[in-house]
Amino acid sequence: MAKRKVQRRARKILGEDPVALVWCEIGKPIPAPPKAVHRAAGKGRLKPRHHWLLYVGGAVFFFVVVPMMVVDKLGDVLNGQTSSGESGTTRNRTAGSGRHGVEDPTRGVFDGDWNLTAGQMLLRWYSHSPNPKRLVMLARDRVCVAASPRRTLSPTQADDFRTIAEFSFAEARIEAEAGQPRGFATFRIRFTDGSWLELGRLGEPEDADRFLRTVSA
Structure with missing residues (x-):
C-alpha cells in the first residue's frame, strides 16, 4: 500500500x-x-x-547471448540440411492456407x-x-x-x-x-x-x- x-x-x-x-x-x-x-x-x-542498467543488460545480451544463439542455430541448420527438400515441399503446400489478421493500429x-x-x-x-x-x-x-x-x-x-x-x-x-x-x-x-x-x-x-x-x- x-x-x-x-x-x-x-x-x-x-x-x-x-x-x-x-x-x-x-x-x-x-x-x-x-x-x-x-x-x-x-x-x-x-x-x-x-x-542505464537496462541498456547495459541489452548490450550484454547482444554481444554475449546472441552470438551463442547464432552458433547453436548454425549447428542445427548444418545437421538438418539433409531434410531441407522435404521441409520445403511441406512449406509450399501450406503457404496458401494461412490467414493474415488485421493489426489494430x-x-x-x-x-x-x-x-x-x-x-x-x-x-x-x-x-x-x-x-x-x-x-x-x-x-x-x-x-x-x-x-x-x-x-x-x-x-x-x-x-x-x-x-x-x-x-x-x-x-x-x-x-x-x-x-x-x-x-x-x-x-x-x-x-x-x-x-x-x-x-x-x-x-x-x-x-x-x-x-x-x-x-x-
Missing part, C-alpha cells in the same frame, strides 16, 4: 484525502501518430527513458483520434516525465493524473509527483471492473468528447483492488 509520504503528497495536491489512488502505466507502446500531428504537438517523446491504447483529449494526452505523455508510471488519484469531484519528474522511482515512497492533468467528473470518468486478475487488470479514462485511454500494470495490490472497487461501484 502507498506509504504515508505518498498519501501526504496526494492530500496536498488534492486539498483533501484521496478517495482512491493507484500507480499505473500505459500497458503497450504508444502507436505512431501522423507526423503532422506529432509536429504540431511539439514532437514530444513517445517512449519512456530507461535506467491503436494497439488498444486509446480510441484512435489524435485530435481528441486522449490522443492529445498521449502526444505529451512522456514530455511530463521520462518514467512510464503515473499516479491516478480520485477526489470527491475530479480525477487527477500525476507524474514524478524522475527517471526511476519507488511507487510506494515517491513524494515528488505533480499533477499533469485534472478533469472534473463532468469531463471524465473511470471505467473498470472489480475483481480483475492481478497483473492483468486495466481501466479506462473515458472523456466526454468520446475519446478514451486505457491504463494497466497497476502497482501495489491493495491500492489497485481499492481503486477498482471504488470506480466499479
Whole structure:
C-alpha cells in the first residue's frame, strides 16, 4: 500500500484525502501518430527513458547471448540440411492456407483520434516525465493524473509527483471492473468528447483492488 509520504503528497495536491489512488502505466507502446500531428504537438517523446542498467543488460545480451544463439542455430541448420527438400515441399503446400489478421493500429491504447483529449494526452505523455508510471488519484469531484519528474522511482515512497492533468467528473470518468486478475487488470479514462485511454500494470495490490472497487461501484 502507498506509504504515508505518498498519501501526504496526494492530500496536498488534492486539498483533501484521496478517495482512491493507484500507480499505473500505459500497458503497450504508444502507436505512431501522423507526423503532422506529432509536429504540431511539439514532437514530444513517445517512449519512456530507461535506467542505464537496462541498456547495459541489452548490450550484454547482444554481444554475449546472441552470438551463442547464432552458433547453436548454425549447428542445427548444418545437421538438418539433409531434410531441407522435404521441409520445403511441406512449406509450399501450406503457404496458401494461412490467414493474415488485421493489426489494430491503436494497439488498444486509446480510441484512435489524435485530435481528441486522449490522443492529445498521449502526444505529451512522456514530455511530463521520462518514467512510464503515473499516479491516478480520485477526489470527491475530479480525477487527477500525476507524474514524478524522475527517471526511476519507488511507487510506494515517491513524494515528488505533480499533477499533469485534472478533469472534473463532468469531463471524465473511470471505467473498470472489480475483481480483475492481478497483473492483468486495466481501466479506462473515458472523456466526454468520446475519446478514451486505457491504463494497466497497476502497482501495489491493495491500492489497485481499492481503486477498482471504488470506480466499479
